[in-house]
Every structure is written in C-alpha cells, then in structure tokens.
Amino acid sequence: MTAATPARPTGLRAFLAHGAYVLRDNPVTLIAFALFLFIVFCAVFGPLLAPYDPLESNAARALQPPSADHWFGTDSLGRDVFSRVLVATRLDLAISVAAVALSFCAGSAIGAAAGYWGGWVDAVTGRVVDTIMAFPLFVLAMGIVAALGNTVENIVYATAIINLPFYARVARAEVAIRREAGFAQAARLAGNSDLRVLALHIFPNALPPMMVQLSLNMGWAILNAAGLSFIGLGVRPPTPEWGIMVAEGANFIVSGEWWLAIFPGLALMLAVFTFNLLGDGLRDLVDPRRRT
Amino acid sequence: MTALLDVSDLRVEFATRHGVVSAVQDVSFTLEKGETLGVVGESGSGKSVTSYAVMRILDRGGRIAEGRVSYAGVDLRAASEREMGAIRGREIGMIFQNPRAALNPIRKVGRQIGDVLIRHARATRQTAHDRAVEALRAVEIRNPEARAHAYPFELSGGMCQRVVIALALACDPRLLIADEPTTGLDVTTQKAVMDLIAGLTRARGMSAILITHDLGLAAAYCDRIAVMKDGQVVETAPSAQVFARPAHAYTAKLMRATARPGARLRDLLETPKPEAPRPAPGAALLVVESLAKTFADGVRAVKGVSFTIREGESLGLVGESGCGKSTTSSMVMRLLDPSSGRILLGGEDIGTVPAAHFPRDRRRGAIQMVFQDATDSLNPRFTARRAIADPLMRLTALGGRERAAKVEALAEQVGLPLHLLDRFPHQLSGGQKARVGIARALATSPKLLILDEPTAALDVSIQAVVLNLLADLRAELGMSYLFVSHDLHVVRLLCDRVMVMRGGEIVEEGDAETVMERPAHPYTRSLLDAAPVPPALAAETPLMETARCAP
Known part of the structure; x- marks a missing residue:
C-alpha cells in the first residue's frame, strides 16, 4: 500500500461496498441475510398478507388438511393455520428482539465495567452472573414468569435475565484484554475520562465477538419464548404464537392431523436456523479490519 | 559436490480478496554444507515466505507457483506430506520469531522436546526425558533438570528462545532456518542467543539460514548475504563484499539507514539534508x-x-x-x-x-x-x-x-x-x-x-x-x-x-x-x-574525502 493509491469511497458507501463483499464472499451469509429479510418482511406485513383472520373460527371447516384454500390446513376450531403462522412471526420476533436487546445492553454494560475496573466490581458482578448460570436456565425462566405473572412482558424479562450472563462474560473478557492496550493509553493521554475510554474506545472494539453471541442468542430466545408458551406460561390462547400452536397441535398428531404442529414448528426451526447462520456475517460486517 | 539446499526461480503466490498476489518471484539461492546464509530485507520483502515455502508451511491460500526447491537432492515440491513430516524437524530445523508463541503454553518444555524426539524415533517414551534434558543442556540452560519441568510462561524471553533452539536442534538436523530469532530480545540476550546458534551450528557442521532485518546481525554471523526487496533477491554476495562494495542501490540504502557509530542523523537519509539545529536548552x-x-x-x-x-x-x-x-x-x-x-x-x-x-x-x-x-x-x-x-x-x-x-x-x-x-x-x-x-x-x-x-x-x-x-x-x-x-x-x-x-x-x-x-x-x-554494528560504509569515506578536497 503506497501513498500513490487513490482515495477510496468513505462512509456509507464504503460500508455498503464492504457489506456486498461479505455477502459475495460467503454464500451461507447471503442465504442467512435473505432468510432474515424474509422473516422481517413477514413480521412487518404478515397481518396484511394473511388470507384469513387468524382468530376467526369456523366450525364447518375444522381440521382440514392442507389444500389450495388453506395452504397449511385448519385447526380444531377451523382457523387457518397459514394465517396464524404468518401473524405469529411478529409476536415471536418482537419477544426475542426485545429480550436480546435488553440482555445485550445490561449484560455488556455489566461485563464491560467488570473487565475495565476489575476489583470488587468484577467480584460482585462475577458472582451474580455465576448465580444465574448455576440454575437450569429454562427452569429459571419458568420460575420468573410464574412468579411475576403470566404476561408477554414477563417472558421478555425472563428471557433477558437468562441470556445476560453470556453477554457479561464475553464483554468482560474482551474489555479486559484491551484495558491496557496502547490505544486505550493513548485515549487517556488525549484527555478521555475512564468512562469515555471504555465506552468510545474499548467497547466498540469488543463488538465483533458480541455480534456472534447476539445472533446465536436470538435463535435461542425465540426457542425459549416458544418453549414457555408451549408449557402454558406467557402468551395465552387464542393469540397466534408458534409455541402455543405446536403445543395445541401436538395433541392431534396421534390422530393423524400432523399439519397443526408441523408448520409452526418449521417456522420456528427456520427462524432459529437463520439467526444461527447470521452470526459470522454480522461479525464480518462490524469488524473494520475485514475492510480493505 | 551438490549444494545442500538449492532453490531456483521460486515463485510463491497467495490468493487474496484482490486476486492472486505473488509474494516472492524469481528467487534463487544455494546453500553449501556448513555455510551460514543471511537473508536480509525489510518487512514485506518475502524473506519469511521464502523460508516457509522451503519448509512447505505456507499459510492458507499460499502455494508455490513455480520453481524448484531441492534439499540434498530431494525435490521438496514433489515430496508428499508424509515425507515432509519426516524432513521437518529431523532434516531441517526451524526457529521462529516469537519464541513464546512457538511453544505450547500448557505443556512443560521438557515434554515438548521429548515429543519431537519420539516423533522422529530419536528416543523412546522411557528415554525421552533424559534426552530432553541433554538437549536443554546443549543450549546452555542452567539447571536443565529443573527447567525441563517449567512451563513456557515461567521462563524469560531469552530462555524461551533457547528452548526453541533446543527443539529445533533436538534431532540433529543438517539445516537450521532461523526466522528473526532475536527480535524482541534485549541486546545482551540477543548476543548470547546468536553466539549460541553460531557455536552450535559450527560444532555440528550444520548449514544455517538466518533471516533478519538487521544488517549488523547478518554481517556478524553470516558467511554470505542475500538481500531481498519486494519478493526478489537483489544481491547475493559474501558478507565482507556486501558491506565493502554493495552492488545494488537498495543494499547501499539499507546500510546507510542503519544507525551506527560515527553517523549523524542526516547521514541515514538517502538524500542529504542540512542537520536540523538543536534548540538551545533553556530553564x-x-x-x-x-x-x-x-x-x-x-x-x-x-x-x-x-x-x-x-x-x-x-x-x-x-x-x-x-x-x-x-x-x-x-x-x-x-x-x-x-x-x-x-x-x-x-x-x-x-x-x-x-x-x-x-x-x-x-x-x-x-x-x-x-x-x-x-x-x-x-x-x-x-x-x-x-x-x-x-x-x-x-x-x-x-x-x-x-x-x-x-x-x-x-x-x-x-x-x-x-x-x-x-x-x-x-x-x-x-x-x-x-x-x-x-x-x-x-x-x-x-x-x-x-x-x-x-x-x-x-x-x-x-x-x-x-x-x-x-x-x-x-x-x-x-x-x-x-x-x-x-x-x-x-x-x-x-x-x-x-x-x-x-x-x-x-x-x-x-x-x-x-x-x-x-x-x-x-x-x-x-x-x-x-549491539551488532555493520562495518562502516566504505563508500562514505571517499565521498567525504572528495568533499573535503574540493576547493
């Protein structure tokens, strides 16, 4: 690289060009981003696109197998399964995004503080995080929802709490190795207070590995929310939600009505799969070193 | 007699995001038995890549595109991975730049040396420990019995490099490749480590390739020097000759830029400039x-x-x-x-x-x-x-x-x-x-x-x-x-x-x-x-004399 190299595009254009490269470089990332956009599209426009009202029952058409009218069949009350699966995307995605955002913010703040200041901050937060990790996480989430009350908000809080240790640990490790790095020292010399050094200089550099954690956790959070609904906590019928639909549909599998549980289950699987694939791509996107 | 190592027209390519880049091209050199060759160049000149190509340990995406590498008559390019496994360590030993990174951090150093000996059938499980202690003694580590039980983090940088040398020499290779063996070490430690390498290679009649950016170091320890720039060898000559009459402009530039006794700040630059005035000290x-x-x-x-x-x-x-x-x-x-x-x-x-x-x-x-x-x-x-x-x-x-x-x-x-x-x-x-x-x-x-x-x-x-x-x-x-x-x-x-x-x-x-x-x-x-210092620039003296003689 010499001084003679012409200037390259900067700012947003450079970011988009880099994004295009990341997608081209790895077809898996391309598929993951396409699926992610598809899921987001369903969440936003699902209720508009749904061919039937997801709550409207029609006893005359109960338990019909998939057909041209009802792509995913109908359930025991005659509701259209396709419409319900489509409409449920928004709720499931909202729960998991809110939960992951909450635990990302709280967990990374706690972990970054522990990694930067060490000492008693580290000792106290470290033990709290260990305590959370000591419980079987799903049982802990069940306990929290049962104790706080059976609402969607409480599912969000419970999912956020059980995900928090992962962010706290990753952030702590990533910040601790950069605490005495040259650029952190240089930032102090430039007149940045400790908080600024941490927030503006060290933490952004810890983002790439946190992004991988974020997308893995998204999948996990969807599964968790659906799991809680499956066992009857949180979202209540007749609200369309993948977990409840699988739970209700499970009773009918024995009698041959497989479509009730399979389609919401596939939707759940697709969402989890997408978020798990997204991790590497997100990391490549936020790491400036991958840009050349 | 044929040379121990013969590299001719070597070209190494790397597949990168911006297409295929050739890191090394048209590199040819030979190494006789018992000879020490210095490969000198600045970062990015391809000196490490050349040695990795010889050992066939190029990074992912790298490959030897052209040329011939023969070691004692064996074509290393055509050798199978199994044959290379036998050659690495037993025939060609290598010392890496960062000794701490080259050692397994969770294995005692004695064991690591033992592993190599067992791998090349130089020792059995029973004798490995004793042979490892011997290897440590050979690199002049004090109290080798105790040191064999140390983990790398318990040893100083200089000591770690000695362990790496012991590893490289454990199986009595005939060729030693040292890639910047003293970068990051103090000058006194550097001298001790280099004297050790020079002494051991001489005593065992080994050939060696010393890769370094330090002309002084190369001058002090090498018989011949190859100067590399941008993936090419620009000059190969006996050490004394390189310093007395650098044939290539780049060699002269490198020598000029090296800090040495008698040279002033501006002497290091290619184009002479008047010395910057030093401010008069105040309060x-x-x-x-x-x-x-x-x-x-x-x-x-x-x-x-x-x-x-x-x-x-x-x-x-x-x-x-x-x-x-x-x-x-x-x-x-x-x-x-x-x-x-x-x-x-x-x-x-x-x-x-x-x-x-x-x-x-x-x-x-x-x-x-x-x-x-x-x-x-x-x-x-x-x-x-x-x-x-x-x-x-x-x-x-x-x-x-x-x-x-x-x-x-x-x-x-x-x-x-x-x-x-x-x-x-x-x-x-x-x-x-x-x-x-x-x-x-x-x-x-x-x-x-x-x-x-x-x-x-x-x-x-x-x-x-x-x-x-x-x-x-x-x-x-x-x-x-x-x-x-x-x-x-x-x-x-x-x-x-x-x-x-x-x-x-x-x-x-x-x-x-x-x-x-x-x-x-x-x-x-x-x-x-x-501190190793390259011999003073021969070209500099006559130049200054002419300047002085001029009216």
Missing part, C-alpha cells in the same frame, strides 16, 4: 526527584530516580526490558501513580494529581507521548483523522471547523498525505501509522514529548525517516524529548544527554557522546559491545 522544564514505584506484589520496579530535562533538551533513557524505564516513563506521563517522589513540570508538582484524574487536568496537553507500537496505539475503529482529532476534542476548545483545519495542518506537519486521513489503521503502512501517532501527540502542542521506542517496530529505512522527522519537529516547535529506548546507537542520534538504567536505578548519566565513546559503567560498556 528546567521537568524535574523528577527520587521517584520510586513499588507494585502491589512487592516488586520494586523503580528505586528512586532523579533527573532534569530542560526546555528544548532531549534526554535519552536507555535500558533493557525490566529495567524500569517504561514504569518511569508511565509515571512521568501520569498514567501510573508513583509510590514516592515528586514530578515537577514547570515548577508545579503534577505527581500529586492521581493518574485517574489527570486526563481532565489542564496540564494534560503539555505532556504527551509517542507509543512504541503504532499499530497497537491506534484504535482500530478510528480513522486517522479521528485519531488525531481526539485530543483536540477533549483538551482544546476548538470548534468543529477549526479542529478539522488543525488536523490537516498536523498531518502536513508530519508529512502524512491528506488523502490517507480517512483510512483505518490497518489500511496504513508502518511508517504512516507512526506519523499518525506523532501527529496525535503533537495536537495539543505539548512542551514535553515522551518517545517510547517510537521506531522499534519500524524498518530501518523508515526508522531513519521518522527519526529525522522528530529532529525537524523539535527544531521547529522547540519541544523537549524524553527518548526511551534499548538501542544506544539510536538514542545518540537524537539526544543531548543519556541516562542508562538498570534494575530500577540510573547507573550512568551524561553527555550522549561521552557515554558512547567513554562509558564509565561496565553495564553501559556491555550494552554497547552487545
């Missing part, structure tokens, strides 16, 4: 009185040092790793709180302000620092522009437009092309990153600049340019420098006075020329002796 700027630091674990890193730096004066602080020079500079820099002693800047004691509060202190801008490793000292997510603007934002009251103008003025001052300001650190070369670091340090117009080995990570030709830039800036701005370094020859170029530090104490202090010419303390003398 005392920084007074340090019996400064001491004892860490929480009881280690007394600095045991009461006192010194004065006057306005416009440059003081060199020289010592080996662990001598307390970095701790001292961190305390003066107010990144670390001293245990006792005073730090007076312009008569005010800045040591009383805790390091945690000093970033918000009004005197923060008066004392700044250029870091050792420019790469590490720049935030990977900040563009050069933002890095330079950061101290301006925090420490000055400049508005947005004035700040932007100041950043560009600073970039021009340090010779950084303006179009590079929007690049990230990883898109800049080493010299460019050093310039960004200097511009950032200058942003608040400091009175005292601490230079912490600012050129240690740079190639010699870039080091020469950066040192000259620092001298120009001093003449222009009248700053004082505290230059922290392990290299006396480099310190002498820039400093008026020199302090030599050892074990947390200052053992010698004085005028730079005096300390270099007539060192009073035996430690200073051993430091000077250990």
